[in-house]
Amino acid sequence: MFEQIVFYCFAGMLIFAGSMVITVRNPVHAALFLVLAFFSSAGLWLLLEAEFLAIALVLVYVGAVMVLFLFVVMMLDINLAALREGFARYFPVAALVAIVMMVAVGTVVGRANFGLDKVAAPTPRPSDYGNTTELGRALYGEYIWPFEIAAVVLLVAIIAAIALTLRTTRQTKAPKPERQVLVRREDRVRLVKVDAERQS
Amino acid sequence: MNDFMTVLPEATLTALACLVLIVDVFRRSDAVNVTFWAAVFSVLLVLSQVAIYFPEQSGLAFHGTFVHDPMAAVLKSFMLVVMLLSFFYARDYFQRRGSTQTEFYILALFAGIGMMVLISAHSLLTVYLGLELLSLSLYAMVAMTRDSVEASEAAMKYFVLGALASGMLLYGMSMLYGVAGTLDLGALSGAVADESRHLLFTFGLVFVLIGIAFKLGVAPFHMWVPDVYQGAPTPVTLFLGSAPKLAAFAMAIRVLADGLGALAGEWQTMLVLLAILSMAIGNIVAIAQTNIKRMLAYSTISHMGFLLLGLIAANAIGYAASMFYVIVYAIMSMGAFGAVIMLSGPGQESDRLQDFAGLARRSPWIGFLMMILMFSLAGVPPFAGFWAKWFVLKEVIAAGNAWLAAVAVLFSLIGAFYYLRVIKLMYFDEPESPRAAVGAGEDAHLVFSVNGIAVLLLGFLPGSLMSVCLAAMLVNGG
Numbered sequence: 252m253f254e255q256i257v258f259y260c261f262a263g264m265l266i267f268a269g270s271m272v273i274t275v276r277n278p279v280h281a282a283l284f285l286v287l288a289f290f291s292s293a294g295l296w297l298l299l300e301a302e303f304l305a306i307a308l309v310l311v312y313v314g315a316v317m318v319l320f321l322f323v324v325m326m327l328d329i330n331l332a333a334l335r336e337g338f339a340r341y342f343p344v345a346a347l348v349a350i351v352m353m354v355a356v357g358t359v360v361g362r363a364n365f366g367l368d369k370v371a372a373p374t375p376r377p378s379d380y381g382n383t384t385e386l387g388r389a390l391y392g393e394y395i396w397p398f399e400i401a402a403v404v405l406l407v408a409i410i411a412a413i414a415l416t417l418r419t420t421r422q423t424k425a426p427k428p429e430r431q432v433l434v435r436r437e438d439r440v441r442l443v444k445v446d447a448e449r450q451s
Numbered sequence: 452m453n454d455f456m457t458v459l460p461e462a463t464l465t466a467l468a469c470l471v472l473i474v475d476v477f478r479r480s481d482a483v484n485v486t487f488w489a490a491v492f493s494v495l496l497v498l499s500q501v502a503i504y505f506p507e508q509s510g511l512a513f514h515g516t517f518v519h520d521p522m523a524a525v526l527k528s529f530m531l532v533v534m535l536l537s538f539f540y541a542r543d544y545f546q547r548r549g550s551t552q553t554e555f556y557i558l559a560l561f562a563g564i565g566m567m568v569l570i571s572a573h574s575l576l577t578v579y580l581g582l583e584l585l586s587l588s589l590y591a592m593v594a595m596t597r598d599s600v601e602a603s604e605a606a607m608k609y610f611v612l613g614a615l616a617s618g619m620l621l622y623g624m625s626m627l628y629g630v631a632g633t634l635d636l637g638a639l640s641g642a643v644a645d646e647s648r649h650l651l652f653t654f655g656l657v658f659v660l661i662g663i664a665f666k667l668g669v670a671p672f673h674m675w676v677p678d679v680y681q682g683a684p685t686p687v688t689l690f691l692g693s694a695p696k697l698a699a700f701a702m703a704i705r706v707l708a709d710g711l712g713a714l715a716g717e718w719q720t721m722l723v724l725l726a727i728l729s730m731a732i733g734n735i736v737a738i739a740q741t742n743i744k745r746m747l748a749y750s751t752i753s754h755m756g757f758l759l760l761g762l763i764a765a766n767a768i769g770y771a772a773s774m775f776y777v778i779v780y781a782i783m784s785m786g787a788f789g790a791v792i793m794l795s796g797p798g799q800e801s802d803r804l805q806d807f808a809g810l811a812r813r814s815p816w817i818g819f820l821m822m823i824l825m826f827s828l829a830g831v832p833p834f835a836g837f838w839a840k841w842f843v844l845k846e847v848i849a850a851g852n853a854w855l856a857a858v859a860v861l862f863s864l865i866g867a868f869y870y871l872r873v874i875k876l877m878y879f880d881e882p883e884s885p886r887a888a889v890g891a892g893e894d895a896h897l898v899f900s901v902n903g904i905a906v907l908l909l910g911f912l913p914g915s916l917m918s919v920c921l922a923a924m925l926v927n928g929g
Contacts, residue, residue: 305483359654365629382584396458396513400568400580406560407584410472411591 258298265291278324286317300376303383456517457512460500460527461567468560475553483551485543491535494563498531509926511573515635518573519649526697529778530584531925532902533694533785534563536898541686543895544792551741554595559690562588566698568644573635575624576852580595582666583920585698586613589691593683605682612619612675622663626655631890636710641714652715659706659898660721666699669759670729673752686801689788691780692751700777703762704770715765722759727858729756734866744802745834746869747787750828753866760859761843764850767927771920772842778916779839779909786824786902793817793899810877818877818904827906829870830863835909842917
């Protein structure tokens, strides 16, 4: 009973925060509501006995990613009027697609297919069960190959980010002092003979 | 064979790609060729490994996340060969522009790792990660020329739409996982057979199929193809339009045939729609294009539609026909974009159709090879493209879809117009202004010749490649 109350609290908070993210006008507020959404889903994960993931979600997403996100949002001068341009024009099509999707998802993901009689609730683990240990075993055992590939994906992200933003000596026109001191008079000065007065 | 030996080519390529990266950092700023040859050497080494460890049977590694079978080995070999040739084309292009950008080779190597992972994926997780590794490298490659507005726009479009498609794919996968409780494609195929959960699996399938269709560039998920092909630098377009198609095909086979084979009835209908739409849009819109890169982009869309026809048969012979098609297509499209690279001058692209006018008189050999490629793309016998279409159509008719074959032939006939127009331009038209002969280097000429003659040879001896494809697909279990 207590668990259900906690679940509905967090779930309600999550839905509220999620809808606020996409409806509030101020992008900073939207980012802050996203933080709230992360907190509530971390609470839900705790109920699922995934303590490590819940804490990692708060530490990584709330602590690091969202702070960075807030910085970016504050630094960019987001023009809301330009973003909302054409909203009325696209609204009917978007609404139609959204309604069709909602009906489709609603008929599939519901009590009939995912009720407690279809998908049983997980059995509670004993108190000495370590979520972190199990996660480590899965990550470095069963899923070692995907884990390594994910590492390569991150490496490519680094390379791509550097390749797209770096302007080293290969591309810049910065002066090179060691070459400047070697310049001789003949390289730079050219004497041109100009007549003193116009020839008539 | 232990797990590590199974992934030896992938592991080697990863190590070598990192090595090339380091070599690239410490090379002299004008010694671009050092990076180039390092990259070529890496691909050659990995190619030899794939050839040496060619498997007889399919085997799993790393708890079933990686599969090593003849289909993977064949596709990887062709992918590596195509990648190798595209490096030579790219060097010619960058050299003549005096560009010292070598990120192309490094990102291409990483894209190669992604493709190999994708081709050998045996779990939804590896399918997704391989795909992301490939796509991420490609986004960066398209965006590489920062000063070009067109390239930036293309990269942005590709990135945003690609992310959306990945999201769709991921949603579908999470749905499949939620119902089946497994990510392993082998276990998934067992779970899908459960009739009572048919609707749930179909729901997941729709999203997964959207993701696959986007990556293949099939209508109606083709919007990015023309813009990206036109906006990207030509070597990147060449790379983008050839090797990744092999990986996308493997992804379709792995997910649809291996994983969701029991839902064949559902995805066959969807594929028929996608195929007809792609062939219609691709072939008809291509006629209106004046830019050859854009024209070839629409041609890609139509060819990918044709490729799907082979999957509709849903048996090993049909998959083999599609595999033959995608291999031949990768070689042909590489050649066609190669010609655009050969023609480009030091300062400007030659990607208008008009730039091909009178090519046969300026450079008879290049004109001749381009004619072979265009005939092959149009599906004129006896070139390789004809046999590719022939094998696929035979399976479509054998599966009892004679009307579908008729539609495919009709659209191919419409499509033949714009390929033949290029030949007419090359052989019978005069250029607007006098132009110099093609200024590409010796090695680009050599690679282009090899490319064109490969299409010619495959046209005369299609049986050998087809039997390789068939043998691979029969082991796969189809």
